[in-house]
Amino acid sequence: MNVAKRRWVGLLLLGALAAVQTGCTYANAAPQEKPTLLKPVKREEDVYEVKSGTIAKQIRGTGVFVPSSTKFYQYTVGGQLHAMYVKAGDKVNKGDVLLQLDPRDLNMKISQQKLVLAKAEDALAESKRAGDPEKLRLSGLNREVEQLKLEGLEASLEKTKLVADRSGVVTFLDFIKPGDTIAAYKDVVGLSDPQNLLFLYTVSIGADLTTVERDVEAEVSFNGTTYKGKVIQTPRTAPFTDNQQQNDRNTRSLLISLDTVPPDAALGAQGDLTIVTDLKENVLIIPRVGLRSYQGRSFVHLKDGASRKEVDVEKGLETATEVEIRKGLKAGQQIILNN
Numbered sequence: 001m002n003v004a005k006r007r008w009v010g011l012l013l014l015g016a017l018a019a020v021q022t023g024c025t026y027a028n029a030a031p032q033e034k035p036t037l038l039k040p041v042k043r044e045e046d047v048y049e050v051k052s053g054t055i056a057k058q059i060r061g062t063g064v065f066v067p068s069s070t071k072f073y074q075y076t077v078g079g080q081l082h083a084m085y086v087k088a089g090d091k092v093n094k095g096d097v098l099l100q101l102d103p104r105d106l107n108m109k110i111s112q113q114k115l116v117l118a119k120a121e122d123a124l125a126e127s128k129r130a131g132d133p134e135k136l137r138l139s140g141l142n143r144e145v146e147q148l149k150l151e152g153l154e155a156s157l158e159k160t161k162l163v164a165d166r167s168g169v170v171t172f173l174d175f176i177k178p179g180d181t182i183a184a185y186k187d188v189v190g191l192s193d194p195q196n197l198l199f200l201y202t203v204s205i206g207a208d209l210t211t212v213e214r215d216v217e218a219e220v221s222f223n224g225t226t227y228k229g230k231v232i233q234t235p236r237t238a239p240f241t242d243n244q245q246q247n248d249r250n251t252r253s254l255l256i257s258l259d260t261v262p263p264d265a266a267l268g269a270q271g272d273l274t275i276v277t278d279l280k281e282n283v284l285i286i287p288r289v290g291l292r293s294y295q296g297r298s299f300v301h302l303k304d305g306a307s308r309k310e311v312d313v314e315k316g317l318e319t320a321t322e323v324e325i326r327k328g329l330k331a332g333q334q335i336i337l338n339n
Contacts, residue, residue, distance in 0.1 A: 046337040047303055050329050053285050055322050057278040059212065063201035063220070063256075065269045067171055067192030073098060073162045078184045081176055082160070086189070090170045098170075098189050101160035101182065110153045117146040162189060169194045169267060194267055199229070199256040201273045202249065209235055211277045212254060222262045222271040229258035231275070280317050284325040290337045291315060291323050300329065301336040308336050 079101035086098050124139040172190025182188065199220050203209060214237050220227050231254055238250035256273065265271075291313070292299050302311045313328030329335070 045303070045308075047334045048287055048290055048337055050284055050286055050325070050333045050335060051331055052282050054279070054281045055283060055285050055317050055319060055324050056276050056280075057211075057317060057319050059201075059209070059273070059275040059277060061201055061203065061273055062270055063199050063254075063273050065197045065261075065265045065267060065271065066200045067169075067194070067267060068196045068198045068257075070171055070190040070192045071166060071168070072172065072187040073164075073189040073191070074185050074187050075101065075159070075162065075182055076184055077101075077159050078182055079160065081178050081180050081182050083178060084176070086170050086173070088170050088173045091168070091194075092164045092170065092191065093167050094164055096164045098162040098164055099182075100162070103157055103160050106153060106157045106160070110150065110157065113146065113150045113153055117143070117150050120146040164191060166191060166193075168192050171267065192267070195261075197258075197261050197265055197267070198232070199258060199271060199273065200253060201256065202253045205252065207252065209252070209254060212275060216275060216277070218254075218256045219274045220256065220258060220271045221274070222265060222269070225262065227258045227260055227262060229256045231255070232257045278317055280324055283316065284329055284331060285322050286325055286329070286335060287337060288318065288321055288323050290335045302329075303334040303336055 081099065082102040083100045084098075085096070085100070086092060092098065120139070120143040124136070124143045127136040127139040130136075168191035170189065171192040172187070174186070174188040176182065176188060199218075212231060212234050214231055214234055216231050218229050218231055220229065233250075233253075233255035235251045235253070238247075238253070241247055241250075254273075254275075262271075286300070290300055292301070297312060298315050299310050299312045301308045311328055314326040316324035316326045318324070
């Protein structure tokens with residue numbers, strides 16, 4: 001056998017041997033296990049039984065006690081502020097000086113005028129001793145003139161002072177300091193009676209208080225006790241003022257008058273307000289999470305044996321957690337809350 005033929009035979013033998021070894025490998029390999037199929041987990045349904053009850057729409061929040069009225073003080077003349085004798089929160093008595101403008105040279109003029117008046121009184125006394133009727137008349141007129149001048153100067157000095165005409169607490173003080181120019185007829189100080197209080201509830205910008213009517217009942221909880229009262233001012237009934245800041249606050253506030261003011265309440269003390277704006281009794285109620293909406297429809301998933309079906313409903317009063325159902329459901333039916 002020549003060399004080329006022997007080489008060809010060797011290659012055939014190697015190929016056959018490789019095929020036999022490969023076959024043995026597959027033959028001896030362990031059979032592969034089939035993957036285990038997991039059974040689907042059946043989700044437990046959250047079911048609610050429809051029943052009748054009472055649903056109430058409420059406004060709840062924290063407010064503060066404020067004075068029922070405030071007496072504002074203003075100057076009838078302008079000038080430069082000389083001294084401030086009070087600060088916000090101070091208690092004052094009737095007759096106390098609150099603020100004072102710079103009197104400038106009024107004190108000196110008053111002293112000078114007192115001297116002039118004294119001379120006029122001496123001249124009048126001399127005329128009386130002399131017995132001259134004309135001199136007595138002129139001296140008397142001169143004394144009256146000088147007295148009026150003194151009274152005018154003293155009145156001007158009094159106008160530099162703001163004096164409390166009642167006792168109270170300073171609940172308003174303009175942003176002023178000594179040296180500032182004060183305009184005439186501008187409110188600079190406000191005094192309030194700390195015993196005569198109202199309750200003020202103010203919401204953030206954008207909150208809606210249009211559902212609250214004047215004279216609606218309200219409750220305020222303070223130090224563990226509930227006090228009843230009524231709403232006396234709403235955004236729609238608040239009086240207009242020239243103070244834009246006050247007007248803005250009025251559009252977001254309710255003012256409540258309590259039948260009995262807590263004896264331990266003070267200006268600025270906080271309490272919790274509750275106002276029922278709508279109430280329905282003996283109506284069908286479901287949790288709000290059970291009501292579904294799509295393209296203007298309101299519906300629920302009603303449990304029907306082992307399945308569920310969609311049922312259109314007509315909703316009524318809504319709160320943050322509950323919904324009144326007017327049509328579409330009956331008491332005792334079960335709705336599915338989860339998807």
